[in-house]
Amino acid sequence: MTASSLRVAISGAGVAGPALAHWLLRCGHRPTLIEQAPAFRTGGYIIDFWGTGYRIAQRMGIEQAVRAAGYQVQRLESVDDEGRVQASMHTDVFERLTDGLFTSLPRGDLAATIYATVADSCETLFGDSITAIDPRHDRVDITLGNGGARSFDLVVGADGLHSNVRRLVFGPDTDFEHYLGCRVAACVVDGYRPRDELVYVTHNVPGRQAARFTLRGDRSLFLFVFRSQDTTDPGGLGARKALLRRKFADAGWECPRMLDALDDAEDLYLDVVSQVRMANWSRGCVALIGDAAACISLLGGEGTGLAMTEAYTLAGELQRAGGDYRQAFPAYEARLRSLIARKQRAAQGFIGFFAARTALGVWLRNLGIRAMNKPWLTGLIAGSVRDDFDLPDYGM
Numbered sequence: 464m465t466a467s468s469l470r471v472a473i474s475g476a477g478v479a480g481p482a483l484a485h486w487l488l489r490c491g492h493r494p495t496l497i498e499q500a501p502a503f504r505t506g507g508y509i510i511d512f513w514g515t516g517y518r519i520a521q522r523m524g525i526e527q528a529v530r531a532a533g534y535q536v537q538r539l540e541s542v543d544d545e546g547r548v549q550a551s552m553h554t555d556v557f558e559r560l561t562d563g564l565f566t567s568l569p570r571g572d573l574a575a576t577i578y579a580t581v582a583d584s585c586e587t588l589f590g591d592s593i594t595a596i597d598p599r600h601d602r603v604d605i606t607l608g609n610g611g612a613r614s615f616d617l618v619v620g621a622d623g624l625h626s627n628v629r630r631l632v633f634g635p636d637t638d639f640e641h642y643l644g645c646r647v648a649a650c651v652v653d654g655y656r657p658r659d660e661l662v663y664v665t666h667n668v669p670g671r672q673a674a675r676f677t678l679r680g681d682r683s684l685f686l687f688v689f690r691s692q693d694t695t696d697p698g699g700l701g702a703r704k705a706l707l708r709r710k711f712a713d714a715g716w717e718c719p720r721m722l723d724a725l726d727d728a729e730d731l732y733l734d735v736v737s738q739v740r741m742a743n744w745s746r747g748c749v750a751l752i753g754d755a756a757a758c759i760s761l762l763g764g765e766g767t768g769l770a771m772t773e774a775y776t777l778a779g780e781l782q783r784a785g786g787d788y789r790q791a792f793p794a795y796e797a798r799l800r801s802l803i804a805r806k807q808r809a810a811q812g813f814i815g816f817f818a819a820r821t822a823l824g825v826w827l828r829n830l831g832i833r834a835m836n837k838p839w840l841t842g843l844i845a846g847s848v849r850d851d852f853d854l855p856d857y858g859m
């Protein structure tokens with residue numbers, strides 16, 4: 464099948480989905496974004512943004528907007544129970560490793576910046592979700608939760624770690640999701656004190672990390688990571704707050720105060736820390752990108768950039784194949800598989816950084832943070848920071 468203008472249903476308007484829509488529109492295709500949230504969500508937890516994803520942002524023409532939303536973090540600090548700094552790392556190590564193409568910003572702000580490039584030209588169905596996918600010989604029919612039925616040429620799942628399209632077409636989450644033994648919670652609160660501008664402050668005790676980052680507008684981001692055998696969602700907001708209280712009430716430092724500050728929060732993100740590993744990222748005319756295909760987890764700190772890389776490469780290979788998905792989808796996978804596998808392996812090595820198992824592990828973590836200030840030792844993390852990937856030019 465070749466077509467000059469493909470109708471593409473994209474499930475999920477997070478990072479990968481709008482990025483794919485951007486590149487498809489540039490190639491003259493007709494994407495439709497289907498997002499379960501009732502409206503586009505901004506803000507959320509802070510992400511580091513660099514590497515190939517950053518270079519793609521430059522090609523999309525959004526670098527200035529990304530930097531304007533970003534924070535040029537100066538230092539990462541590790542503090543003890545009393546808030547005394549045990550280890551500190553200047554972030555110029557990342558500046559050096561990424562040639563200055565590095566910033567940190569709320570995930571939702573990156574997503575919104577990408578979405579702004581397509582909002583006026585791409586059909587978006589908010590508050591809806593695909594409930595059935597039925598490939599035919601010349602099209603693919605989908606059913607929507609709100610009762611509609613539509614036909615497309617291709618369907619792409621860009622609906623995150625717990626992808627709906629993956630479940631419908633490839634099988635249950637348990638076939639692909641690899642839990643890494645930790646859970647993560649994140650929340651933005653108003654008016655918290657103290658504030659430390661451009662410093663990422665972390666506090667580790669065995670099996671747990673609490674961290675905070677000062678945001679503009681008198682807000683602060685809290686991040687909690689903890690080891691857990693239990694992966695069940697405790698339920699609503701109150702139950703999530705109660706779970707964090709159980710885990711962090713005795714963790715020292717500002718934890719009791721942070722937990723009190725959570726009482727007023729109306730939104731609290733809580734999820735498993737997992738990777739998605741699949742033998743194939745496409746089946747027939749259905750493909751997956753972003754976390755849906757190959758989540759590396761927050762431990763890798765590069766999921767957004769890789770999601771954008773997958774979106775760019777999928778659109779580029781479609782362009783190169785004249786719209787023939789039978790050529791384009793395998794080519795997309797072949798180009799990215801080894802990069803993603805390397806990133807997933809590297810991410811697993813950072814579990815101890817987020818939630819060291821023992822007191823010795825916490826001590827070693829602090830030693831590692833101090834060591835990163837020595838230019839001759841930064842090579843130790845260069846492999847996981849640098850992408851070692853030639854970004855193709857598809858002429859899009």
Ligand SMILES: Cc1cc2nc3c(=O)[nH]c(=O)nc-3n(C[C@H](O)[C@H](O)[C@H](O)COP(=O)(O)OP(=O)(O)OC[C@H]3O[C@@H](n4cnc5c(N)ncnc54)[C@H](O)[C@@H]3O)c2cc1C
Nearest residue numbers: 475477478479499510511622623627753754764765766767
């Ligand atoms: C705490 C935390 C910290 C992180 N830190 C970093 C970092 O420092 N750097 C970095 O690059 N990455 C980081 N990541 C990872 C990064 O957030 C993800 O890799 C990235 O957001 C993946 O983009 P995506 O578009 O594939 O998925 P998502 O951003 O998750 O977007 C998926 C979208 O699909 C929608 N959706 C879900 N189900 C359905 C459905 N059934 N129908 C329709 N729509 C649906 C969702 O509402 C969402 O809008 C972090 C992740 C976490 C959790």
